[in-house]
Amino acid sequence: MKAAVLALAVLPIVLGATYPLAESWNPLPFSRAAQLTIISGDVFWGKPSNQSLYYTTSKGTTILKVDNTSFVPYNDKRFAPKLLSKSAYGVGTVWVMDAVHMPYGCSVWPAFWTQGPNWPNGGEIDIVEGINQQQGNQIAVHAASGCTATPIGQTTGSLTQANCAGGAGASGCLFKDNNANSFGSAFAAAGGGVYVAELASDGIRVWFMSRSNVPSTLTASSSSIDTSTLGTPVASYSSSSCNIAQLFTPQTLTLTITLCGDWAGNAIQETCPALVSPQTCYTTYVINEPAQKYDNAYFEINYVNIYSSTKSNVTGSSASSAASGTGASRTQTVGTQQSGSAAAQSSRAAGKKRWEGMGVGWVVGVAVAGVAGGVAALF
Numbered sequence: 439m440k441a442a443v444l445a446l447a448v449l450p451i452v453l454g455a456t457y458p459l460a461e462s463w464n465p466l467p468f469s470r471a472a473q474l475t476i477i478s479g480d481v482f483w484g485k486p487s488n489q490s491l492y493y494t495t496s497k498g499t500t501i502l503k504v505d506n507t508s509f510v511p512y513n514d515k516r517f518a519p520k521l522l523s524k525s526a527y528g529v530g531t532v533w534v535m536d537a538v539h540m541p542y543g544c545s546v547w548p549a550f551w552t553q554g555p556n557w558p559n560g561g562e563i564d565i566v567e568g569i570n571q572q573q574g575n576q577i578a579v580h581a582a583s584g585c586t587a588t589p590i591g592q593t594t595g596s597l598t599q600a601n602c603a604g605g606a607g608a609s610g611c612l613f614k615d616n617n618a619n620s621f622g623s624a625f626a627a628a629g630g631g632v633y634v635a636e637l638a639s640d641g642i643r644v645w646f647m648s649r650s651n652v653p654s655t656l657t658a659s660s661s662s663i664d665t666s667t668l669g670t671p672v673a674s675y676s677s678s679s680c681n682i683a684q685l686f687t688p689q690t691l692t693l694t695i696t697l698c699g700d701w702a703g704n705a706i707q708e709t710c711p712a713l714v715s716p717q718t719c720y721t722t723y724v725i726n727e728p729a730q731k732y733d734n735a736y737f738e739i740n741y742v743n744i745y746s747s748t749k750s751n752v753t754g755s756s757a758s759s760a761a762s763g764t765g766a767s768r769t770q771t772v773g774t775q776q777s778g779s780a781a782a783q784s785s786r787a788a789g790k791k792r793w794e795g796m797g798v799g800w801v802v803g804v805a806v807a808g809v810a811g812g813v814a815a816l817f
């Protein structure tokens with residue numbers, strides 16, 4: 439028995455697939471909610487003090503939601519949530535989110551994603567992303583030039599775009615999850631599910647398990663995760679055609695819901711009623727009374743766990759600029775009211791898809807949440 443364990447321990451392939459728990463959030467703290475210049479979309483990022491956007495239910499689940507109660511006058515924007523992890527993790531990390539509801543609805547653009555600094559140079563993994571009434575998740579990887587998607591063995595999802603290079607107008611390299619339960623109303627109807635993303639030296643893999651298929655080993659209290667037990671991933675990106683170690687710096691976990699913008703706004707007619715000029719995504723959905731337009735624009739999360747074989751890499755510069763931000767940059771967003779507007783297009787052309795305010799315009803309302811069970815604060 440002992441010999442067998444030792445033999446196992448020297449096999450790097452076995453070690454590489456098992457990661458110890460680094461941080462567990464159940465519920466998620468809101469102290470890292472950030473308000474900054476929005477690049478693509480007609481929202482103001484809510485601050486931790488916006489308790490109608492960030493709260494915990496009596497069941498212990500975490501809600502992150504778009505403001506669905508305020509009248510928004512023309513030229514103003516609607517408040518929406520953005521959460522950033524305090525720590526960043528590099529190659530050798532698995533992120534897990536168990537949710538019961540994902541945001542959806544016309545003009546709604548949620549994402550559960552990771553990002554390195556200086557987009558696209560530090561890399562970006564869109565673990566869950568979708569727009570409007572889209573069926574099924576769309577997974578994306580963005581990196582600096584010289585990265586293309588080559589699946590590692592089989593995937594259940596379909597590779598629809600192979601070029602991962604970031605920069606102007608880039609969509610990243612994409613996999614479509616063919617399981618409709620992976621996003622939108624079908625996700626909620628099936629009781630939600632679990633998304634898992636692995637950043638490993640041999641590549642990036644993303645899994646989705648609808649509620650009835652979540653393995654019993656995958657819980658908030660699981661002290662480790664063995665990705666070799668998760669089955670065929672939905673998406674995978676081999677390091678053979680994308681230099682993971684070089685292109686992916688430590689990643690900050692990010693949860694956002696934006697409205698309209700250069701994807702949800704421009705593609706609105708794909709799953710929502712076509713807009714007739716001069717109506718725009720912004721004038722049709724974002725402003726005035728919310729009516730019931732945003733009642734489904736929320737995440738309801740059971741837990742987020744991070745498993746890692748590397749030490750956390752706390753992004754000190756972001757944290758300090760976050761604390762010292764003034765929020766003055768908010769005014770820059772007023773007036774870009776048209777979805778798919780010139781401002782959105784030019785920001786995309788500038789090669790900064792949706793976070794060019796990073797590090798310059800952040801506001802964090804309160805101190806970072808306390809240490810939980812000896813584990814460093816995440817959000």
Ligand SMILES: *[C@@H]1O[C@H](CO)[C@@H](O)[C@H](O)[C@H]1NC(C)=O
Nearest residue numbers: 484485487488490505508517
């Ligand atoms: C969010 O908080 C800001 C102040 O920080 C306030 O002006 C705004 O009205 C709040 N929005 C909502 C939806 O509560």
Ligand SMILES: *[C@@H]1O[C@H](CO)[C@@H](O)[C@H](O)[C@H]1NC(C)=O
Nearest residue numbers: 506507729730732733734736
């Ligand atoms: C806002 O949305 C929630 C569900 O997320 C719903 O329960 C509530 O009734 C909505 N509020 C209004 C005023 O529409």
Ligand SMILES: *[C@@H]1O[C@H](CO)[C@@H](O)[C@H](O)[C@H]1NC(C)=O
Nearest residue numbers: 527528687688748749750751
């Ligand atoms: C932390 O980040 C810095 C800068 O990106 C990098 O040089 C360093 O290798 C990282 N450390 C770890 C443990 O990932």
